[in-house]
Amino acid sequence: MPKLNQIIAxxxxxxxxxxxxxxxxxxxxxxxxxxxxxxxTYQAKDEEGEQLPPESTKVQVRAEEVLxxxxxxxxxxxxxxxxxxxxxxxxxxxxxxxxxxxxTDVPVSYLLFLEKQLTDLHTFIKKLPVLxxxxxxxxNDSADCWSTEPVRTLRTKKVPRNHVKAEATxxxxxxxxxxxxxxxxxxxxxxxxxxALPAKRISELLERVEKLQHAVKFxxxxxxxxxxxxxxxxxxxxxxxxx
Numbered sequence: 001m002p003k004l005n006q007i008i009a010x011x012x013x014x015x016x017x018x019x020x021x022x023x024x025x026x027x028x029x030x031x032x033x034x035x036x037x038x039x040x041t042y043q044a045k046d047e048e049g050e051q052l053p054p055e056s057t058k059v060q061v062r063a064e065e066v067l068x069x070x071x072x073x074x075x076x077x078x079x080x081x082x083x084x085x086x087x088x089x090x091x092x093x094x095x096x097x098x099x100x101x102x103x104t105d106v107p108v109s110y111l112l113f114l115e116k117q118l119t120d121l122h123t124f125i126k127k128l129p130v131l132x133x134x135x136x137x138x139x140n141d142s143a144d145c146w147s148t149e150p151v152r153t154l155r156t157k158k159v160p161r162n163h164v165k166a167e168a169t170x171x172x173x174x175x176x177x178x179x180x181x182x183x184x185x186x187x188x189x190x191x192x193x194x195x196a197l198p199a200k201r202i203s204e205l206l207e208r209v210e211k212l213q214h215a216v217k218f219x220x221x222x223x224x225x226x227x228x229x230x231x232x233x234x235x236x237x238x239x240x241x242x243x
Contacts (some may be wrong), residue, residue, distance in 0.1 A: 001227045002227075003224065004108070004223070004226045006226075010096065011080050011084055014026045015077055018074050022073070028066060035058075035060075035061050068242070074234065074238065079234045082234075083228050083231045087226055088108050088230075089107075091107065091226035092105040093219040094106070095212070096219070108224065111223060115217065115220070118212060118213045122213070123201060129195045129196035130196055130197060130202060131146060145193050146193065147191055147192065147194075152187055153184040154187060156183060156184055156185065157183055159183045160178055161179055162177070
């Protein structure tokens with residue numbers, strides 16, 4: 001008996017061939033000229049009249065014959081598809097990660113669903129925001145996110161100052177130049193917060209997803225090795241339809 005993966009491998013080809021033959025048959029029976037034939041002979045009124053050869057056109061397409069051909073072609077498709085679906089009902093495998101069974105007796109259809117979902121999750125996790133590596137982060141329980149150590153900075157204000165370039169004399173006033181000096185007037189204490197994730201955490205998540213992806217693919221291959229549940233339904237279907 002063939003395996004499920006062998007049935008899946010031939011199903012696409014059988015389907016394409018059957019649909020092509022059905023389309024060809026459909027077009028053939030739509031051409032009235034191919035289904036029509038004629039035979040006629042000519043007899044002159046008397047022996048001296050002109051003698052003409054007989055004329056005939058053969059029927060090239062017979063609808064009943066087309067039905068038999070289509071029945072044979074589609075029977076193969078119906079049987080292959082029924083066998084695949086029947087086998088899918090019993091084809092199951094365990095999903096094992098790091099020698100631990102995570103999921104038991106998972107059907108092939110669900111394994112395919114898992115593969116698609118895990119691919120999407122892998123893409124999602126790869127795009128998660130990463131904490132700025134230039135900062136030193138620690139988890140802040142009260143804020144429920146990551147934070148940096150407090151950083152104290154000065155707040156300054158420019159205060160004008162006078163610089164006497166030349167003292168006043170009896171004849172000239174003093175020469176004074178105004179300049180500005182930065183004077184500390186307070187202190188800023190800054191703590192940065194972030195809801196992003198450490199790069200290490202994202203790497204761990206990706207590793208887990210990839211492990212599970214490999215396990216699911218392995219399980220699917222194992223399930224696809226199930227012996228096919230052979231089904232013969234085509235003869236019954238077309239035996240009823242075209243009898």
